[in-house]
Amino acid sequence: MKRGNKVYRKQIGTLLLAATMTAAAMLTGCQGTTKADTTAAEQTGTSAAQAESSGEDKLVVYFSSGMAGGAAWGQAEKGFNDACAELGWEGHYLAPQTPGNTQDMVNNTETALTNGADIILIVLTQEDAAEDVMNRAVEQGVTLIGIATDNDIPAAYIGTDPVNLGYSVAEALIQAMGDKPIKVLTMQSNLTMEQQNDQVAAFEEKLKELRPDAIVADKTECMSNAATAQDKISASYLADPDINCMVSFDSYAGLGGAAFVQENGLQDSFCVVGIDDAPEILRCVQDGSMVCTVAQHWYNVGYDGAYLAKAVRDGGQYERGNDSGTTTLFIDDIDGWVKERGIDMGE
Known part of the structure; x- marks a missing residue:
């Protein structure tokens, strides 16, 4: 499309x-x-x-x-x-x-x-x-x-809608970052997926419109694997410590980003915007390793x-x-969302 x-x-x-x-x-x-x-x-x-x-x-x-x-x-x-x-x-x-x-x-x-x-x-x-x-x-x-x-x-x-999703992710990132500089890494399932490429293009378009000073440092893929996502984020961060945020177009990209934040104690300096609302993703928002998630x-x-x-x-x-x-969820939104949707958060 x-x-x-x-x-x-x-x-x-x-x-x-x-x-x-x-x-x-x-x-x-x-x-x-x-x-x-x-x-x-x-x-x-x-x-x-x-x-x-x-x-x-x-x-x-x-x-x-x-x-x-x-x-x-x-x-x-x-x-x-x-x-x-x-x-x-x-x-x-x-x-x-x-x-x-x-x-x-x-x-x-x-x-x-x-x-x-x-x-x-x-x-x-x-x-x-x-x-x-x-x-x-x-x-x-x-x-x-x-x-x-x-x-x-x-x-x-x-x-x-891939365009609306890309716009929502950009708006969520800007809300999460406030007036901080933005140097962002985008991560999707596979760089050959047309739909996700449309999502990322829409994200970049809206980000440029709302924060012309923002920089997209790199676009990468995780093949729907959280460990792969974590490794790639770590490598990008080591190569360029000015990268201070990442946005997800795959559920496991966000989980990998949250694991990277937890492992390195970067809750206050590295912003992860996840995607979807599985219990493990919502728990990451609650514990601060993910700032927010865009629930499809x-x-x-x-x-x-x-x-x-x-x-x-x-x-x-x-x-x-x-x-x-889609619905964007920050920490204050989680309890109401879980109750409304009947989500079992587990242990």
Whole structure:
């Protein structure tokens, strides 16, 4: 997706109501959420038990994702599984052996198509690589929903608007740094991921607008590994001690940054802006090793993505582009967020 080419609308709740589905699905995207009392299954009268008793064949639905488990994708999987259970669908969540590996993700989509998928939710990190399998899926009558980024082939898509996310991260950094000089390191999952490159470009654009004096020292990747993130931040800091902050476009980048801060006692001099709201990330905000985190609503992506597919398949009303949104959390926000979202912080 090229920045500025698509219009995102935060109207997934509206589309679900228009398709006689729940607007109570808007739950947060990382560890531990609770659904509203009235589920979409109750509103539509559809459930696994009803589907079985009526003798209807279950729809076969696949989520070809970017990763197994983790702070973000683990909650996307949970949302997807919850929606499939409510709808009486046969749901399958497929993840690449290596997080974000394009060929693995294309192969998983091929598997879904071979296994008779009625619906495929597909993550597009490198859109051209999946174009052939997506076209064949459409030809076979499969309903395609793009996850986390847009492409012209899927009927609709849902995920965090990369431009809005980049802007939110820049604004969070500026709020965290106050009037201090900014020399920042950006870290993403993989430097070849188009969506994350769009996020970083939007971050740089907003940062330049709001703090023209700020310097982006380097852009790097962590391959969704906290230890790798910590090592790369340490190396960058040793090479240039003027670097005084880092921003994350991968959950594990933030966790690696927090570990770097803790190990070196830099809570008062090195600012980490994390991403997502897994319990381990929120604990880092609480203990000061991370100043704040920009929470993406990953549960919504899986849950609302399934209901978006239903709206498309049933010929209901829906928006083509759906921004699942973000929320920036500082230490004073954590307790209220955890309570509101039903997040289990663990020990």
